[in-house]
Amino acid sequence: KELVFATNNAHKIEEVADAAGNQFKILRLKDIHCNDEIEETGTTFRENASIKTHYIFNKYGLDCFGDDSGLEIEALYGEPGVFSARYAGEHGNHAANIARVLDQMEGVTNRKAQFKTVISLLWKGQEYWFEGIVHGTIHTEVSGNLGFGYDPIFQPEGYPVTFAEMSLQEKNNISHRGKAMAKLIDFLKKL
Numbered sequence: 001k002e003l004v005f006a007t008n009n010a011h012k013i014e015e016v017a018d019a020a021g022n023q024f025k026i027l028r029l030k031d032i033h034c035n036d037e038i039e040e041t042g043t044t045f046r047e048n049a050s051i052k053t054h055y056i057f058n059k060y061g062l063d064c065f066g067d068d069s070g071l072e073i074e075a076l077y078g079e080p081g082v083f084s085a086r087y088a089g090e091h092g093n094h095a096a097n098i099a100r101v102l103d104q105m106e107g108v109t110n111r112k113a114q115f116k117t118v119i120s121l122l123w124k125g126q127e128y129w130f131e132g133i134v135h136g137t138i139h140t141e142v143s144g145n146l147g148f149g150y151d152p153i154f155q156p157e158g159y160p161v162t163f164a165e166m167s168l169q170e171k172n173n174i175s176h177r178g179k180a181m182a183k184l185i186d187f188l189k190k191l
């Protein structure tokens with residue numbers, strides 16, 4: 001099975017390729033010669049995941065899946081949420097996004113947060129969704145330099161380290177994306 005993964009995020013590609021193993025072949029946007037930035041105008045992860053897959057299907061007619069994800073912090077009423085990639089303004093400026101979160105969380109005792117991923121799959125004209133959540137807490141400073149995005153300030157429940165201090169495989173075993181991917185793969189295997 002061949003599937004296009006509708007993302008421009010190289011870290012997501014790495015994690016997803018690892019989660020998929022050799023069970024199906026993932027094509028990157030550059031493999032189908034697509035350099036487009038897909039505009040995310042939705043207000044939920046589900047809507048944005050759907051926007052990504054519909055864009056690719058409408059333009060190329062290919063089966064594909066897309067991942068929309070983000071960090072939801074309880075004390076910030078679910079922010080940054082769908083704005084995770086552009087919380088400090090500029091899309092994908094992870095250092096600035098982390099700085100803004102740490103700033104907002106200064107002096108806040110409730111450090112609870114969750115990462116969430118919603119995957120949209122467009123398969124033979126039908127859409128399916130798969131979700132994954134991991135609970136954890138927000139650190140008061142960065143630790144670790146692996147992973148991407150908010151990984152250096154997110155400590156998953158039950159572990160003594162942040163996602164940025166875990167190998168890709170360790171993170172995939174417990175992460176929001178790892179869980180959503182496991183559901184997607186399970187579904188694809190049954191087709």
Ligand code: ITT
Pocket residue numbers: 006007008009012040067068069070071084085092094097115147148149150151163175177
């Ligand atoms: P695509 O839309 O092209 O897939 P993106 O980076 O814009 O890539 P999102 O719109 O889903 O992806 O934004 C997700 C943001 O949430 C991402 O840029 C990170 O800041 C954060 N994020 C998502 N998953 C994460 C993870 O596993 N670890 C750390 N931060 C994550």
